[in-house]
Amino acid sequence: MPVIIIIILAIFCVLxxxxxxxxxxxxxxxxxxxxxxxxxxxxxITMLLFSIxxxxxxYPSDEIEQMVQNMIVIVFTGLNGILMLPYLGRLWDKMxxxxxxxxxxQKRICILxxxxxxxxxxxxxxxxxxxIGILEIYQKAISKx
Numbered sequence: 001m002p003v004i005i006i007i008i009l010a011i012f013c014v015l016x017x018x019x020x021x022x023x024x025x026x027x028x029x030x031x032x033x034x035x036x037x038x039x040x041x042x043x044x045i046t047m048l049l050f051s052i053x054x055x056x057x058x059y060p061s062d063e064i065e066q067m068v069q070n071m072i073v074i075v076f077t078g079l080n081g082i083l084m085l086p087y088l089g090r091l092w093d094k095m096x097x098x099x100x101x102x103x104x105x106q107k108r109i110c111i112l113x114x115x116x117x118x119x120x121x122x123x124x125x126x127x128x129x130x131x132i133g134i135l136e137i138y139q140k141a142i143s144k145x
Contacts (some may be wrong), residue, residue, distance in 0.1 A: 007016035011078035018086040034089060042081040046073050049120055055125035067133055072127060084116060
């Protein structure tokens with residue numbers, strides 16, 4: 001468990017530092033708000049993906065389901081944030097510095113959304129496999145006694 005906690009902390013450090021860096025010259029308060037709101041949105045998306053991916057999976061107990069959910073959602077919230085927030089921050093910085101127009105910004109956001117939808121579909125399937133794998137390991141551990 002300590003290794004998993006260290007990995008989770010590393011993921012969130014990369015998320016925060018990367019996003020902060022790509023936000024460029026934007027005011028520090030706005031950077032903090034962007035990171036907090038972006039992380040929260042990433043959390044909501046990850047919860048939705050977990051809920052979709054667990055359909056058809058029966059857990060032995062609510063406690064085990066909650067443990068698996070917490071672990072997967074925490075890890076994938078950070079990973080989803082790393083995939084999206086630094087790029088969004090860079091786009092926002094470029095628009096605020098007038099390096100790109102609002103129309104270019106919107107076009108790039110649309111492209112990012114299309115890519116995100118594809119990634120989320122793949123991730124949902126992956127999360128389903130992860131949950132099935134965890135339950136198989138759990139069942140083997142229970143049967144060994």
